[in-house]
Amino acid sequence: MTEAVTTPPAPPAPVVDGENARRRGWGWLLLIPGMLWLAIFFLFPTVQLFFTSLYDPSGSFERGYAMTWHVANYADAIIDTSNLFVRSFMYAAITTFVCLLLAYPLAYAIAFKSGRWKNVMLVLVIAPFFTSFLLRTLSWRAILSDQGPVTSFLQTIAILPDDGRLLATPVAVIAGLVYNFLPFMTLPLYASLDKVDYRLIEAAGDLYSSPFTGFRTVTFPLSLPGVVSGTLLTFIPASGDYINAELLGTPKQYMIGNRIQAAFLTERNYPWPRACRSS
């Protein structure tokens, strides 16, 4: 505040500061419920997960595991599955990119052009979540199946060879991932775009921006928070997903999630997958 009195070249500090003094009080108490929840259900399991990942892998579910600080679990996990890791990140990256391309225009239209249909359209975006993730992915099996309409159409217009198929290819897995995670991209983008003041877009037009330049210089930069959160919300779950690879792909398209699921539920090998997950 003393700044305000000094010479003109140093303009007075932004007004926002005065607020803070008043805010310092009991507000941090509001953190307690959430923090407790996270401590019990996130921090504790994570620590436990970490220790499990260092158990002796020669143990078994029935005999129990011995704690031997077996750091080599990590090396095993990374060497065994490096191709799965790479594939997972690649699929997730492509998925995120395609989601962004599809969701941006959709979110833009809902935010600026939908008028009184806005709420209806938002509900439609999220409505598929009433059906289970598994069932929705299964129905994509039917859509992409060898006798299905999409495959035969693509064969007719000769994009796909006559014996070509969609199911059991990377295309099918990524298509499934895109479908399943599209709302996670659309909603944050919408939230961001909806906050963009339409008058700013008008102002850009008034200042010699064509609609495209206005988008590039004003709308898009202002929607970046949505792009970032949408990307995170899509990329992270997509890279850990195993349902799509399992139902729409073959072991050749398996992702790291498949391996972890198999190790946990089928092989009952505990230390190994935990090392996987931790790394």
Add this chain to the structure above:
Amino acid sequence: MTESTTPGTSRAAGKDLRLEGVTKRFGDFVAVDDLTLTVPQGSFFALLGPSGCGKTTTLRMVAGLEEPTTGRVLIGAEDITNLRPYKRPVNTVFQSYALFPHLTIFDNVAFGPRRRGVKDYQQKTRDMLKLVQLEPYATRKPAQLSGGQQQRVALGRALINEPGVLLLDEPLGALDLKLRRQMQIELKRIQTEIGITFVHVTHDQEEAMTMADTIAVMNAGVIEQMGAPGDLYENPETTFVANFLGQSNLIMVDVGDTSGRAVVVDCHGQKVGVESTRSHTSAGKGWLGVRPEKIFASPAGLENHNGSNVLTGGRISDVSFVGVSTQYLVRMPWGQELMVFEQNTGQRAAFKNGDEVDLAWSRAHAFLLDADQDAQAGMMTPEADT
């Protein structure tokens, strides 16, 4: 400005802003109704009216943000009716400023020149920041500035493009009274300095009168009256203008002899005169208008009001002392209460409730309006001076 440069007028006048028969409908609602007006190049023009009168819609049609339903918008000889906003030689200072929150003050001001590919935009931007006195703030973001500073950024961002016409949409509406006065003077100074045509939309009659060369008073999509601030105030042609610009006493009268230089009217039995140039009705009934500060109150029967109009039989019914003046309500024999503002010169003791007074005013100060109009028109509080 245009008059003084007679030799060059053919080119200068070629940049006048003209609206020809412009109508804008939103569904059934007619926002602007067959509007025709010319704004001479280099003038400070104000569109004044209550909210919803169509003034902002008119401005947006000039900016290209709305399309007229019918009619044409021209700058000089160029028809810009169908030009996209970014192709018009017009810039706007928006009511909310609409500064780009993600850009610095420098980048906000440089926005227009950059889009147009101006080579030395950096120098021009620095010059403009100097003109609006914001140089030390160049690297700040808009949210870090005060309202008045943001307002100057908005102004600089528009002015730097040297538009043919600068549109200002209630540019001072968000500022407090003191800052607003200051910015009024500032705006007028800048306009005189650079000579760009300003079209200023406002609901604040004082703001319009302080700054504009010409005011068009708008109501319900049409222009009620247009002219210099003084002319509009002294000689309103409609009850709307009489009430919206300042305050007026409107008295129902019978119009009598209209043959002479002054129209004689019968005001509830007392004869008064109105100069014929100030009469805007012909015969029958009429509204006689007098501004409260033009009326001189004197103790009943005491003074000789040579040549003035006099109404006798008034009785003071309310006194409010406001410092620079005292405002009286005077109940007339026919029941109406008239407002009288008296400058606080200290020459005479103030009247008290119940005192009997005569009211006098010069013939050159009254006006006569058509009786078909609503005497209350334009009396709505102009958005309570927000």
